[in-house]
Amino acid sequence: MCDWKAALVLVLAAGCSEAGEQLPSADELTPDALDSSAIQPIPQTVDLDARRVALGDQLFHERRLSADDTLSCSSCHDLHTGGVDGLRSSIGIRGQVGPINAPTVFNSGLHFRQFWDGRALTLEDQVNGPTHAPGEMGSSWEQILGKLGADPDYVASFAAIYPDGITAANVRDAIATFERSLITPDSAFDRYLRGEASALSEDARRGYRMFTEYGCASCHQGVGMGGNMFQRFGVMGDYFADRGNVTDTDMGRFNVTHRDEDRHVFRVPSLRNIARTAPYFHDGSAPDLARAVRTMAHYQLGRELDDGEVVALVAFLESLTGRYRGAPL
Amino acid sequence: MCDWKAALVLVLAAGCSEAGEQLPSADELTPDALDSSAIQPIPQTVDLDARRVALGDQLFHERRLSADDTLSCSSCHDLHTGGVDGLRSSIGIRGQVGPINAPTVFNSGLHFRQFWDGRALTLEDQVNGPTHAPGEMGSSWEQILGKLGADPDYVASFAAIYPDGITAANVRDAIATFERSLITPDSAFDRYLRGEASALSEDARRGYRMFTEYGCASCHQGVGMGGNMFQRFGVMGDYFADRGNVTDTDMGRFNVTHRDEDRHVFRVPSLRNIARTAPYFHDGSAPDLARAVRTMAHYQLGRELDDGEVVALVAFLESLTGRYRGAPL
Numbered sequence: 001m002c003d004w005k006a007a008l009v010l011v012l013a014a015g016c017s018e019a020g021e022q023l024p025s026a027d028e029l030t031p032d033a034l035d036s037s038a039i040q041p042i043p044q045t046v047d048l049d050a051r052r053v054a055l056g057d058q059l060f061h062e063r064r065l066s067a068d069d070t071l072s073c074s075s076c077h078d079l080h081t082g083g084v085d086g087l088r089s090s091i092g093i094r095g096q097v098g099p100i101n102a103p104t105v106f107n108s109g110l111h112f113r114q115f116w117d118g119r120a121l122t123l124e125d126q127v128n129g130p131t132h133a134p135g136e137m138g139s140s141w142e143q144i145l146g147k148l149g150a151d152p153d154y155v156a157s158f159a160a161i162y163p164d165g166i167t168a169a170n171v172r173d174a175i176a177t178f179e180r181s182l183i184t185p186d187s188a189f190d191r192y193l194r195g196e197a198s199a200l201s202e203d204a205r206r207g208y209r210m211f212t213e214y215g216c217a218s219c220h221q222g223v224g225m226g227g228n229m230f231q232r233f234g235v236m237g238d239y240f241a242d243r244g245n246v247t248d249t250d251m252g253r254f255n256v257t258h259r260d261e262d263r264h265v266f267r268v269p270s271l272r273n274i275a276r277t278a279p280y281f282h283d284g285s286a287p288d289l290a291r292a293v294r295t296m297a298h299y300q301l302g303r304e305l306d307d308g309e310v311v312a313l314v315a316f317l318e319s320l321t322g323r324y325r326g327a328p329l
Numbered sequence: 330m331c332d333w334k335a336a337l338v339l340v341l342a343a344g345c346s347e348a349g350e351q352l353p354s355a356d357e358l359t360p361d362a363l364d365s366s367a368i369q370p371i372p373q374t375v376d377l378d379a380r381r382v383a384l385g386d387q388l389f390h391e392r393r394l395s396a397d398d399t400l401s402c403s404s405c406h407d408l409h410t411g412g413v414d415g416l417r418s419s420i421g422i423r424g425q426v427g428p429i430n431a432p433t434v435f436n437s438g439l440h441f442r443q444f445w446d447g448r449a450l451t452l453e454d455q456v457n458g459p460t461h462a463p464g465e466m467g468s469s470w471e472q473i474l475g476k477l478g479a480d481p482d483y484v485a486s487f488a489a490i491y492p493d494g495i496t497a498a499n500v501r502d503a504i505a506t507f508e509r510s511l512i513t514p515d516s517a518f519d520r521y522l523r524g525e526a527s528a529l530s531e532d533a534r535r536g537y538r539m540f541t542e543y544g545c546a547s548c549h550q551g552v553g554m555g556g557n558m559f560q561r562f563g564v565m566g567d568y569f570a571d572r573g574n575v576t577d578t579d580m581g582r583f584n585v586t587h588r589d590e591d592r593h594v595f596r597v598p599s600l601r602n603i604a605r606t607a608p609y610f611h612d613g614s615a616p617d618l619a620r621a622v623r624t625m626a627h628y629q630l631g632r633e634l635d636d637g638e639v640v641a642l643v644a645f646l647e648s649l650t651g652r653y654r655g656a657p658l
Contacts, residue, residue, distance in 0.1 A: 078656055080409035086657030188616055201620040203639075275604065278647070287517055290644040291530040307637035310532075314643055315619040318607070327407055328415030 020188040041190035042107065042183050042222045042272070042322060049177060051161050056178025058157070059171060064147040066137035068093050073130065073175070077105040082276030082329060083182070088284030092136040094301025097250040099135075101284040106324065107272045109180035111227035116282045118230060118267040119256045123176035124169075184273055184322030184329050192319070201317050208311055215301055221267045225320065226270040232280070233264050236302030239295070240264060243285065250283070273329050275318045289314045369552045370519035371436065371512050371601070371651060378506060380490050385507025387486070388500060393476040395466035397422050402459065402504070406434040411605030411658060412511070417613030421465040428464075428578040430613040435653065436601045438509035440556035445611045447559060447596040448585045452505035453498075470497040513602055513651030513658050521648070529648050536645025539638055544630055548597045552650065555599040562593050562610070565631030568592060568624070572614065579612070602658050604647045618643040 063148035083104035115124035130136040191199040253265040386418040412433030443455035544566040549555040582594040609615035
C-alpha cells in the first residue's frame with residue numbers, strides 16, 4: 001500500500017482535527033481514499049430476531065450437542081473469556097487435544113467464511129463442523145435432534161419459532177443467529193474513529209498510522225479488521241520451514257481446495273479483541289502481542305520491526321477490545 | 330535494588346536451566362536472595378469454607394445491597410471482565426460518576442489493605458465502603474439487613490452457616506470469604522516460574538529481567554506482585570503537577586492519615602491480570618500498557634524507557650493473566 005493512500009485512510013478515519021495534527025492536508029483527499037482498506041467501527045446493534053437469538057444462546061451453551069454431554073460450543077468459545085479458551089489448541093470430548101487454536105466467536109458474523117481454512121461459507125454451515133468432528137464434540141444430527149426432541153422445553157421453544165420444529169436446519173439457524181449477535185462495539189479505537197481523539201494513547205495513534213502505512217490494513221481491513229479474505233501465512237518468508245514440525249492443519253485452505261497455491265493459505269483473522277485471545281495464530285505459537293506482531297511483520301511484510309514499531313503496534317492492538325452487551329470484553 | 334539481587338531473584342524464580350541462559354551462575358546465590366522481593370506463583374487453591382464462599386458469591390451479585398436495587402458488587406467488579414468495569418471511574422446508583430478507577434477484586438485477598446488509599450485493613454471492613462458510599466451503592470446496614478431478612482432463602486442460607494443468622498458482620502464475612510476465593514493461578518508467568526520456560530516469549534523474558542533489575546519488583550512484589558505496601562505516585566517527578574486538575578482523590582492515603590508525607594501515597598496495585606484491567610492508575614489516565622509502563626518508569630524510577638524496554642515490559646505484563654476456576658481471565 002502506498003503511503004498517500006494509507007495517510008488518506010487515516011484522515012478519513014480520524015474524523016476530527018484533534019487527532020490529525022500530523023496528517024496530510026485535506027486537499028490530498030480523493031474519492032479513492034474510500035476504498036476497502038478503510039476500517040469502519042463496529043455498529044452498536046445488529047438487527048436480528050430476538051427469539052432466535054435467545055434460543056441460539058441456549059443452544060450455544062447446550063452440552064447435549066456433544067456425544068457425551070460434556071461440551072457445548074461455549075466450552076471452547078467462552079463468551080466470558082474473549083470467545084476463546086486461551087489454549088494453544090482446543091480440547092474435545094474425552095480430553096482429546098485438537099490440532100488448531102480456537103478462533104473467537106465474537107464478530108464471527110462479520111467474516112466472509114468460517115474456520116481458519118474458510119471451509120464453511122456461512123455460520124449455519126459452520127455449526128456442522130465442531131458438533132460432528134470426532135475430536136471435538138463427536139456427535140451427529142441424529143443424536144442431537146434425538147436429545148433435543150426428548151426435552152419438552154426445546155420442543156416448545158422451537159415450535160414457537162419454527163413451523164417445522166426441531167430440525168438440523170433450525171438448530172443451525174438459531175445458533176448462527178445468536179452468533180451474529182456477538183458484536184463488540186465501543187472499543188477505544190472505534191471511539192477514536194468516531195472522533196474521540198483521547199481514546200487512544202500516543203503510542204496507539206502511532207501504531208494505527210503504521211498499521212495502515214506498512215500494509216497491515218491491506219489484509220486486516222473492513223469492520224472486522226480481517227475475516228474478509230484469504231492470505232498465505234508466509235508471503236515474504238517460509239514460516240513453516242522456520243517453525244518446523246509441519247502438520248496437515250498447517251496446510252490451511254489446501255485441505256479444502258487441494259490446489260497447490262492454497263498451501264498455508266488461511267482466512268485472515270479478525271484483529272478485533274485481539275488482546276483478549278492469546279495465544280495467537282492457527283498454531284497458537286505466539287504467546288503475546290509483541291511476538292505476534294514481529295512474526296506478522298517478518299513473514300507477511302518482509303519487515304523487521306524495531307522496538308518502537310512494536311510498542312506502537314501493540315498499543316494499537318490493545319485499543320481494539322470492544323464491549324459485549326455493554327460490558328468490556 | 331542492586332543488580333545482583335535482581336539477578337538472583339531471576340535465578341530462583343526461573344527454576345530451570347532452559348530459562349537461565351543469560352543468568353548468573355549458581356555460586357552467586359545466597360540465602361538473602363530469598364527476600365521479599367521475589368515473586369511467587371499464585372497457589373492453585375485456597376482453603377476456605379465452601380458454604381460461606383457460595384453465600385458470598387450470591388451476595389456479591391446481589392443488587393439489593395444497593396439503595397435502589399440496581400447495583401451489586403459485580404456491577405463494577407464483573408468477574409467476567411477482569412473484575413473491573415473497564416471505565417476510567419466507576420458509576421454508582423442513579424448514574425453518578427465516581428472519582429476513582431475500580432480496582433479488580435481478583436486476588437484482593439492477597440492485599441495487605443483494601444482500596445487505593447488502603448483505608449480498610451481487611452476485606453470484611455472493605456464491604457462497608459461501597460455499600461454505604463452515597464455515590465456508589467448508597468445503602469446502609471439497616472436497609473441491607475432488612476431486605477435480606479425479608480427473603481426466606483437468605484434467612485435459611487445464613488442460619489445454616491451462622492448461629493446468629495443475618496447480621497452485618499456475617500454479610501461481610503461471607504462476601505470477604507468469597508473474595509478470598511478469587512485467585513487466578515496458572516498465568517504464563519507463573520507457569521514459567523514453575524519451570525515451563527516456553528510459557529514466556531523472548532520479549533516477556535527480557536521484560537521480566539528488566540522488571541526486577543530496574544526496581545519495578547521492589548514495589549510490585551510477592552505473590553500479588555503488588556498490594557503489600559504503600560508508595561508515593563511520583564517518587565522521581567510530580568505526576569500530579571504534570572497531569573493537572575488535582576482532586577481530593579489524588580491525595581490518596583493523606584485522606585486517611587492527614588499526614589503531609591502521605592500526600593499522593595497509594596497502595597501499590599497488584600499487577601496480576603493487568604492486561605485485563607485497562608485503563609490504568611487510580612485516575613484511569615493510561616489507556617494501554619505502554620502508556621502505563623512509560624509513566625511508571627518516569628515518575629517512579631526516574632527512567633525514560635526506550636522502546637525496546639517498553640516492548641519487553643508490556644510483553645511481560647501480558648504474561649500475568651491467570652485463570653479463574655480453570656478459565657482464562
